[in-house]
Amino acid sequence: MADNDEGPTAVASLLSAYAGRDAARHRLLWTLDARLARLVASTTEPMIGQIRLAWWSDALTDESGVKGRGEPLVDALREAGIAPPTGLSDWLDGWESLIGEPDLVGYAVGRGGGLFRSLAGEDDVPDWLIDAGAVWALWDLSGHVSDVATASQAVAMGRDRLLSGQPHWPRKWRPMRIAYTLACHDIMRGRPAPHGLTLRLYMRLVRTALMAR
Incomplete structure (x- = not known):
């Protein structure tokens, strides 16, 4: 399954589907994350990248609702009542x-x-939810960088941040639990994330979702 250049990645779309009544909100947030990823990936001048990120901050935190009006994703986030998103x-x-x-x-x-x-x-x-997110982000990065050394460093850092024990995941946090578990599978084996949604990753996601009810 190919990623959508205008929406969330294929993996994120599947994760959103496990959010139940929150699926639409999750999909919008993952879409924003994908947009930010493309922004950073296309940045060649640090100052320009910082200005572009600042634009998103200003648009999503503008209480008047004027800044960013007409940008479809900004409008959608406002309409859903999640502008600015928590965090x-x-x-x-x-x-x-x-x-x-x-x-x-x-x-x-x-x-x-x-x-x-x-x-x-x-x-x-x-704090453990933040740590789980950090592990997932390192895993995700390892599958998108072309530099092998950076990918290996991300995997090693992810291994050092794996959660100790078995925290209680509320049912509504099921998509994050699935995402974290997918990351753990590769990180514990010293492997980077696959690039995109492979058949093997899809099957792992489905199995993980069944166990994370």
Whole structure:
């Protein structure tokens, strides 16, 4: 299954489907994450990338609803009542950490932790959920960077951040639990994430979802 250039990745679309009545909200948040990923990937001048990320921050936090009006994703997030999403500042900071000299720790905690907090839709979440998001973000990055050394570093850092014990995942956090479990499978084996939704990853996702009810 190919990724959609205008929406969330194929994996994110499947994860959203397990959010039940929250599926539409999850899909919008994953769409925003995919948009930010493309923004960072296409940035060649750090200052330009920072300006573009600042635009998203300004648009999504504008209480007047004027900034960013007419941008379909901004309008959709506002209509859904999730502008700004919970955890947006950390989320954007995480993506900014990849611009210029990469800061993988800042990226992992910011992007992964901010995204998982946004998906949870709660300001007050346990530290382990942020850590789980960081592990997932490192795994995801390992499947998208062309530099083998960076991919290996991301996997090693993810292994060091794996959760200890078995935290209680609320049922409504099922999509994040599935995402984290998928990441753990590869990270514990020292493997980077596959690039895109392979048949093997799809089957693992379905099995994980059945066990994470």
